[in-house]
Amino acid sequence: MRDWLIYRTFWDLTVSGVALGLIYALIALGYTMVYGVLRLINFAHSEIFMVGTFGVLISLTQVFGINLFEDGEYPYRSGIALVMILIGSTVAAMVVSGAGAVVLERTAYRPLRGAGDTFGAVVLAFLTGLIASFLFTDSMMTNLMIAAVITGPLAVVYVRIFRKGRQAPRLAFLISAIGASMAMAEAGATWGRDERVMYKTPRVLEKKVLLNFYGADVRIDYVIVAFGAILMMTALLLFVNRTRLGRGIRAVAQDAETARILGVNVNSVILVTFLLGGAMAGGAAMMFTLVYDQTRFNIGFLLGVKSFTAAVLGGIGNIKGALLGGIVLGLAENYGSAIFGGQWKDVIAFIVLLVVLMFRPTGILGESLGKARV
Amino acid sequence: MSLTDAFRRRTAPQLRVSNKFRSLPKSARWSIGAIIIAACYFTPYWPDVPVLGWIVNTPGTSFENVLTDQIMMFILVALGLNVVVGFAGLLDLGYVGFYAVGAYTTAVMTSGQFSWPWIAAMPLSILMAMIAGVVLGTPTLRLRGDYLAIVTLGFGEIIRITANNSDWLGGPRGINKIARPPSFGPFEFSVLNAKPYWYLGFTVILIVIFALTRLENSRVGRAWAAVREDEDAAELMGVNTFKFKLWAFAIGAAIGGLAGALYASKVGFINPDNFQLQLSILFLAAVVLGGTGSMYGVIMGGILVAWIPERFRGFDTRRYFVFGVVLVLVMVFRPQGIIPRRTAAAGISGKEESE
Numbered sequence: 001m002r003d004w005l006i007y008r009t010f011w012d013l014t015v016s017g018v019a020l021g022l023i024y025a026l027i028a029l030g031y032t033m034v035y036g037v038l039r040l041i042n043f044a045h046s047e048i049f050m051v052g053t054f055g056v057l058i059s060l061t062q063v064f065g066i067n068l069f070e071d072g073e074y075p076y077r078s079g080i081a082l083v084m085i086l087i088g089s090t091v092a093a094m095v096v097s098g099a100g101a102v103v104l105e106r107t108a109y110r111p112l113r114g115a116g117d118t119f120g121a122v123v124l125a126f127l128t129g130l131i132a133s134f135l136f137t138d139s140m141m142t143n144l145m146i147a148a149v150i151t152g153p154l155a156v157v158y159v160r161i162f163r164k165g166r167q168a169p170r171l172a173f174l175i176s177a178i179g180a181s182m183a184m185a186e187a188g189a190t191w192g193r194d195e196r197v198m199y200k201t202p203r204v205l206e207k208k209v210l211l212n213f214y215g216a217d218v219r220i221d222y223v224i225v226a227f228g229a230i231l232m233m234t235a236l237l238l239f240v241n242r243t244r245l246g247r248g249i250r251a252v253a254q255d256a257e258t259a260r261i262l263g264v265n266v267n268s269v270i271l272v273t274f275l276l277g278g279a280m281a282g283g284a285a286m287m288f289t290l291v292y293d294q295t296r297f298n299i300g301f302l303l304g305v306k307s308f309t310a311a312v313l314g315g316i317g318n319i320k321g322a323l324l325g326g327i328v329l330g331l332a333e334n335y336g337s338a339i340f341g342g343q344w345k346d347v348i349a350f351i352v353l354l355v356v357l358m359f360r361p362t363g364i365l366g367e368s369l370g371k372a373r374v
Numbered sequence: 375m376s377l378t379d380a381f382r383r384r385t386a387p388q389l390r391v392s393n394k395f396r397s398l399p400k401s402a403r404w405s406i407g408a409i410i411i412a413a414c415y416f417t418p419y420w421p422d423v424p425v426l427g428w429i430v431n432t433p434g435t436s437f438e439n440v441l442t443d444q445i446m447m448f449i450l451v452a453l454g455l456n457v458v459v460g461f462a463g464l465l466d467l468g469y470v471g472f473y474a475v476g477a478y479t480t481a482v483m484t485s486g487q488f489s490w491p492w493i494a495a496m497p498l499s500i501l502m503a504m505i506a507g508v509v510l511g512t513p514t515l516r517l518r519g520d521y522l523a524i525v526t527l528g529f530g531e532i533i534r535i536t537a538n539n540s541d542w543l544g545g546p547r548g549i550n551k552i553a554r555p556p557s558f559g560p561f562e563f564s565v566l567n568a569k570p571y572w573y574l575g576f577t578v579i580l581i582v583i584f585a586l587t588r589l590e591n592s593r594v595g596r597a598w599a600a601v602r603e604d605e606d607a608a609e610l611m612g613v614n615t616f617k618f619k620l621w622a623f624a625i626g627a628a629i630g631g632l633a634g635a636l637y638a639s640k641v642g643f644i645n646p647d648n649f650q651l652q653l654s655i656l657f658l659a660a661v662v663l664g665g666t667g668s669m670y671g672v673i674m675g676g677i678l679v680a681w682i683p684e685r686f687r688g689f690d691t692r693r694y695f696v697f698g699v700v701l702v703l704v705m706v707f708r709p710q711g712i713i714p715r716r717t718a719a720a721g722i723s724g725k726e727e728s729e
Contacts, residue, residue: 035520039520041520041523041524043655107702108702108705108706111706112705112706112709116706124702124703124706127699127702127703128699128703130699131695131696131699131700134686134692134696161707168705168709168710169666169709169710171459171465171662171666172662172705172709172710173705174465174658174662175658175659175662175663175701175705176701176702176705176706178655178658178659178698178701179659179697179698179699179700179701179702179705180698180702181698182694182695182697182698182701183694183695183698183699183702184698185694185698186692186694186695186698187695190692190695305527305531305651308524309524309528312520312521312524316520316521343535343538343539344535344539346531346532346535347531347532347535347536349528350525350528350529350531350532351528351532353524353525353528354513354514354525354528357514357517357521357525358513361516361517361518361521362521
């Protein structure tokens with residue numbers, strides 16, 4: 001996937017760079033929104049994306065019952081069936097990712113804000129029971145049963161501890177995020193019968209070349225990615241700028257304490273933010289699988305780092321900045337690897353970031369979620 | 375429960391132990407310290423002690439090697455990273471870069487074309503890591519908080535990818551035949567015997583702890599604390615924040631380079647895969663898990679992060695799942711870390727300290 005990049009023409013690199021950049025941008029939205037309201041690098045967001053790709057996989061193979069190959073051919077679908085499958089899988093990915101993000105927030109972050117609730121206590125108690133059960137037995141069924149039995153009483157204890165909770169230092173959130181990220185990636189790795197394998201997803205969309213743009217092949221999956229990403233981002237911008245909940249998000253991003261005093265339910269605003277970020281990651285997961293036809297437990301890590309870079313590049317906390325940063329990063333990587341060789345791709349991404357931050361210390365568009373902040 | 379009650383309840387046990395220790399006569403404190411240090415020198419023999427042995431032993435791998443390749447390195451690295459994160463309050467996600475610079479300097483200088491003696495390569499490794507810290511710090515330390523985090527993360531990756539793509543650094547195959555420390559007296563440094571490395575490494579750790587304690591209580595240490603608590607206020611009070619941040623970076627990098635150099639000369643073979651980004655994250659986890667800014671805390675954090683995955687190797691593929699959940703649980707129930715900073719109460723009370 002590396003060397004052939006060098007031989008491709010400028011427009012070819014541009015088209016695929018923009019497609020990649022849009023996927024970065026969609027993931028970056030999750031980072032940027034959570035950063036805006038919580039000032040937290042949500043390290044586990046890359047795993048929210050990974051969970052979304054697994055959602056697509058399950059939806060395609062289990063719900064729609066599509067095999068990887070049909071009579072040795074790709075299982076192409078067309079017409080209304082294809083549209084149904086694509087929309088269905090996107091919804092599945094968004095639901096799975098959104099739910100994942102919500103569980104993550106309430107389990108790994110909310111207790112650290114001193115606002116832990118029963119839900120988080122139950123999940124944490126279950127996880128404690130699960131890892132304790134690993135000490136005694138290796139059979140997954142027994143593990144789950146032990147964990148289920150322990151959950152009840154332990155959750156009661158946890159809830160009592162949560163009542164005394166208060167705001168944790170900021171680094172604690174980061175480490176909690178890292179821990180959650182590790183646990184989720186490993187859960188993804190040990191999921192299913194075979195461990196740590198690359199899962200191929202059924203290729204339902206025939207990747208026809210739609211038009212030829214100065215010698216660059218504009219494939220149909222790139223067009224879907226572009227339209228989908230723009231659509232989702234427009235919807236998100238409208239939501240944040242026009243609705244009541246969106247106003248809540250902007251208020252918390254500007255000043256959480258004042259927002260709380262003025263009657264905004266900060267915890268539910270944060271929850272909505274995670275839900276939206278997760279849904280965007282789910283959309284990105286669908287587009288990723290559409291273009292690359294595969295997923296793996298650690299697929300999120302590098303994409304996550306890059307997307308976070310894109311968010312910082314555009315100006316973290318800034319929704320339009322995420323779009324711009326994603327596209328700039330995607331293009332820089334593609335052009336850069338054509339010029340210097342594919343093995344320097346990641347170095348180029350970070351050098352672009354470094355140079356931009358030296359001249360514009362808060363990213364290209366500056367930081368803001370709705371409005372400039374001090 | 376009132377706020378003061380909550381506060382007392384949280385800090386009381388920690389204060390009690392250290393206060394008791396402090397109230398002992400000087401001779402008693404010195405002898406307790408000496409006993410602990412002596413016991414630590416005998417760590418390689420701990421698996422042979424009845425109860426203790428069952429706790430510390432690592433099934434499936436040699437405890438000696440875990441001790442020298444993992445625990446020793448993590449303690450040193452946690453001490454170094456603590457200067458950057460804990461003392462000066464700068465978030466560094468690319469600390470593995472300095473570790474790699476130290477390791478690669480030793481590797482290049484002692485193997486193949488240069489064949490320097492180990493004793494000469496060691497200071498050079500520290501110096502190179504320090505230079506790397508200054509080179510990275512000069513353009514980036516004007517950035518704040520999380521921007522610094524992502525830039526340093528990029529730096530760590532750049533070092534690894536550069537090593538991977540450069541032939542004179544061995545490329546993906548890495549460098550082997552790295553010199554071992556010279557043997558003296560009964561201490562013979564060889565592949566089969568890891569104990570001398572622990573004696574050497576633990577001595578280095580003691581020296582680093584001593585130096586850092588002096589530093590923390592010096593003018594530099596106070597300047598770091600000022601920068602950490604409120605950078606703008608520090609600047610207004612006349613602290614040259616940039617200079618002291620750069621110092622923190624350079625000193626942290628030097629300790630990281632030292633750890634890397636020791637690691638390279640212990641294992642005798644390194645390649646870019648030894649310096650993955652994930653390692654940086656584990657380093658940071660060690661610092662925060664133990665207690666950011668608290669010297670004994672980060673040592674404990676380093677030990678735990680290095681040792682838990684090895685101790686529970688029986689969990690096999692699930693050990694990182696276990697480790698991840700443990701990180702979340704510790705942060706939820708003890709966010710200041712296992713052994714918090716003594717003056718922590720003033721600094722970490724609210725979210726406003728974040729800026």
